[in-house]
Amino acid sequence: MKRPPEHARAVIIGGGVSGCSVAYHLAKLGWTDVVLLERKRLTSGTTWHAAGLIGQLRPSQNLTRLAKYSRNLYATLEEETGVATGLRLNGSISVALTDHRWEELRRQATLAKVFDVEANLITPDEVKALYSWLTTDDVVGAVHLPGDGQCDPANIAMALAKGARMRGATILEGVKVERVTDDGACVTGVTWSAEGETGTIKTDVVINCGGMWGRDLAAQSGVTLPLHACEHFYLVTEPIEGLGTVPSLRVPDECSYYKEDAGKMLLGAFEPRAKPWGMGGIPEDFEFDSLPEDFEHFEPILEQAMHRMPMFQTAGIHTFFNGPESFTPDDRYYLGEAPELRGYWVAAGYNSIGIVSSGGAGMALAEWIDGGEPPFDLWDVDIRRAQPFQRNRRYLKDRVTETLGLLYADHYPYRQPVTARGVRRSPVHAHLTERDAVFGETAGWERANWFATERQAREYRYDWAGQNWFANQKTEHHALREGVGLLDMSSFGKIRVEGRDACRFLQRVSGNDVDVAPGRIVYTQMLNDRGGIECDLTVTRLSETAFLLVVPAATVVRDMAWLRRHVGDEFAVITDVTAQEAVFSVMGPKARDLMARVSPDDVTNAAHPFGMAREIEVGMGLARAHRVSYVGELGWELYVSVDQAAHVFETLLEAGDAVGLTLCGLHAMDSCRIEKAFRHFGHDITDEDHVLEAGLGFAVKTGKGDFIGRDAVLRKAEAGLSRRLLQFRLTEPDAMVFHNEAILKDGKVVSVVTSGNYGHTLGGAIAMGYVPSAGESDADLLTARYEIDIGGRLVRAEPSLTPLYDPTHARMRA
Structure with missing residues (x-):
């Protein structure tokens, strides 16, 4: 055994494709003093049995950017390292069997154009021409991505490992990391064991690429890494004569995917209810292992496949495989430095897309480690989105039964998880439930998104048009605009x-x-x-x-x-101190009337102007009243200690009867905020969006002295803005816009919608998005012709640089 060194610049834990990619890219950046430790042999966890599909199109521009990078990298690895990667750009097809799925695929095809991925909408007859084995009599439509492909996952990892070694990295098999050591604030090294020996490597950079082992290893260091293994099934037929090379195929409405594999056909499944695995820990000797067969679990998928692909009625089964893969609570992987411990980095939890993701993820993480900041916005996969409670194993076991199947479910807007709910609740959750609140989930918080009427089912019924709560949102929206609404914002x-x-x-x-x-x-x-x-x-x-x-x-x-x-x-x-105070938002033109009924304190504009916070009496309790608004109306946010929250809430409800108080949900709030062009972090503004281009220069005071980002603000102000965030009102009142729809300027695709909702006061869908602006005046920007592509339908959009609703902000300052 080659003994690990006593010191390294970085130690990578795990020799799957993720760890090998990080090692390769760090070495490529000149980090030659890098050590990768694999407990058994390279690829022996999940990588070796991955399907190896290379699909470029992902839900966001930067995740697509990472997937495209992976594909392009894998195309060059064989020439660079001499290791055959098996990469074939044979394309992919996704077919729709329902109108709802066809709407989703059309939207994806539009998104692909924006992200510079070739995608073609094709008819059932064209599907048949590309895939003669497929039954297409019930196919509504499909999208063909000719640049997609497939590869040999294990050899991809081996090629990355060889490339890392060629640049000076050390890769050791049969060495188990027992623990990451730290001084209470920063990583100091790792302890290891191998063949009866033990030792320590001193380092201040550790990267956890441990896959399904990663969660428990991270927990030893107090790091939250919420992932859980699930059983993942596929079947491979005996050789089929004349099969030839065909695109990989996804039939999400049947939870299945197909790929040609050395003259055989592979059928894989993302069944609606998955089987978690490894709840009691992973066996110490687990290596290149499969899990027990469960044909009964897989049988419904196979029955549909026998209709979809009649060859399965006669072809023999060569392999029925069941292996573990890691899934996360939101079907997005984790990347970045753990917030709990400096120097502890993570690249794990790939949700069955590890092969197509790891090349780009390894590049991005290596640049992040080397440069101290991500190369571009990676909030979608940032480890800092993970909540501490999510390391709970019961929660993870329940949630991943759903998230595996959600990969192939309809990706409707506003879709809410149904498993592992109710973990974080407001002090007035029961009050809201009694009043027919329909809850959504954010960061584990149960939040009232809308309120059902007396005879209405308290559930979401998803659609790409107006959903079943659209009229409820409208009522609540108008209450905020014309009367007074009450929102529980305790999750702030x-x-x-x-x-x-x-x-x-x-x-x-x-x-x-x-x-x-x-x-x-x-x-x-x-x-x-x-x-x-x-x-x-x-x-x-x-x-x-x-x-x-x-x-x-x-x-x-x-x-x-x-x-x-x-x-x-x-x-x-x-x-x-999030859990110490509840927050109740009292918003609308009649907010002052309600406040005067519940408090003896002076709530006039002179005594309590906009932008002021002070303690007031409410009922028999106390609240700190903040005069602010995220809906653009007169209002207060009342911060109340949790022990008094129920009393204050009840006091507001009782007094509200006299002024027509309406309980409102977050869907109504979002409808109001987008009419006001208020930005939403993670959509309209990110760490990649310059504060001036986001239209937030009014909130920057360069004259106050030095602060982080000041020089960048001054440089941008001098050089001029290269893009601007615009607000749009769609001119067709029935059009619905959500996120990532293409924006066309004078007939050319220039950007995507960052966020959208329906503006019930403005009478149409409202969207926000960045458009190029270099060398253009405000007049030039606003006189251009804008359209938004909604599933292939171009809808005119009226642009604005100032809020379309109450541009002078007079209403919330009243």
């Missing part, structure tokens, strides 16, 4: 920053000036060195030395990590 992330240097610290990480009088609320962003937006928040000064930061529910972990990374030597204590 709340971070307290306090101490002698709290103000100085926040001034350094905030674009806006937060050195204000106690009681003032400041809207700001935290920027990176490129001027991109890392956090979008309000900062309320509570006292000379204490501040409350309010952030989206989904970004608390990310924002806490950003703050802790940058606090440096300043004396400031950073605490997540």
Whole structure:
């Protein structure tokens, strides 16, 4: 056995395709002092039995970018390393058996054009011409991606490993990492065992590419890595005469995929209810192992395949395989540095798309490690989206029974998970349930998305047009615009920053000036060195030395990590206090009338102007009332300690009868916010979007002194903006827009919709999206002809640089 070194610049744990890719790309960046440790043999966990499909089109532009990088990299590896990768660009076909699936495929084809992936809509007859073995009498339509392909997964990993070795990396098999060591704040090394020997490698960079072993290894270090193995099935026929080379085929309505494999046909499944595996841990000797057959579980898939592909009625079965793969609670993998421990990096949880993802993911992570920041926006797969509770094994076991099948389910907008629900609840959850709330989930929080009427089913019925809650949203929207609505926003992330240097610290990480009088609320962003937006928040000064930061529910972990990374030597204590306070939003033109009924305190504009927070009495309790609004109307957010939350909520409901109070959900709030062109983090603004191009220059004060991103803001202001975030109103009142639809400017595709919803006051769907603007005046931008492609239908869109609703903000300042 070759003994591992005593020191390395980086240690990679796991020798599957993910670990080998990270090693290859770090070595390519000049990190020759890299060690990869594999507990058994390379590829012996999941990689060796992967299907090896190379599908370029992913749900977002940057994930597609990573998949395309993988395909292009794999095309060159054989020449570089001499290891045959088996890559064949034989294309892929996805077929629709329902109108709803056909709508989804048409939308995907449009998205492919934007992402520069060749995709062609084809008829059932054209499907038959490309795939003569297929029964097409019930096929509605299909999309053909000729640049897709398939490969030999194990050899891809071996080629990456050889390429890493060629550049100086050390790859050792049969060496198990027992533990990652740390000093309480940063990684210090790993301890290992092999053939009865033990040792330590000192390093300050560890990358967990441990696949289904990764969760428990991470937990030893207090790192949250929520993934769970599931049994994953496929069947391979005996050789079929005349099969030839055919595209890989996906029939998502039957939960199945097909690929030609050395003259045989492989049938794989993403069944609606999966079988979790390894709940009690993975056997120590697990290596190139398969799991027990469960033909009864697979039989419904095979029965449909016998109709779809009649060859399965007569072909013999060569292999019936069942092997474990890792799945995550949201079907997206994890990439990045763990927020709990500096130097602990992760690339794991690939949800059965590890081969097509790992090439690009390895590149992106290596550049992130080397440069200290991601090469582009990777929030979709950022490890910082994981919530601490999600490491719970019962939660993961329940959730992954669903997420495996969701890969091939209809990807409707607003689709909510049905498993592992109810983990995080507001103090008034029961009150909302009694009043027919229909809940969605964000970061584990149960949030009222809409309220059902008396005879209406309290459930989502999904569609690509207006869903069953569309009329409910309209009613709630108009209550916020014309009367008064009450929203439970207790899921808001709340971070307290306090101490002698709290103000100085926040001034350094905030674009806006937060050195204000106690009681003032400041809207700001935290920027990176490129001027991109890392956090979008309000900062309320509570006292000379204490501040409350309010952030989206989904970004608390990310924002806490950003703050802790940058606090440096300043004396400031950073605490997540999200669970300590409930938040009730009282919004609408009659909000002041309601507030006056529940509180003896003066709520006039003179006494409590916009942008001010102060403690008031509500009923027999106390609340800190923040005069802000995310819906664009007069309103207050009431922050109430959890012990008084139910009383304050009941007080608002009782008094609300006299002013027509309506309980509202987050769908109505989003409808109102998009009419106001308020940005949504993760969609309209990301760490890749410059704050000036996002139209948020008003929240940046370069004259206050130095802060992170200031130089980038000044450079951009001098050089001019290369793109602008526009708001659009679609001119056809029945058109629905959600996210990622193509934006055409003067007949040319220039961008995608970052977010969309229906604007019930404006009378049409409202969208936001960036468009190129270099050398153009505002007038030039606004006089261009814009259209939005909705599943192949071009709909005129009216652009605006100012909010289409109440552009002077007079209503919320009333």
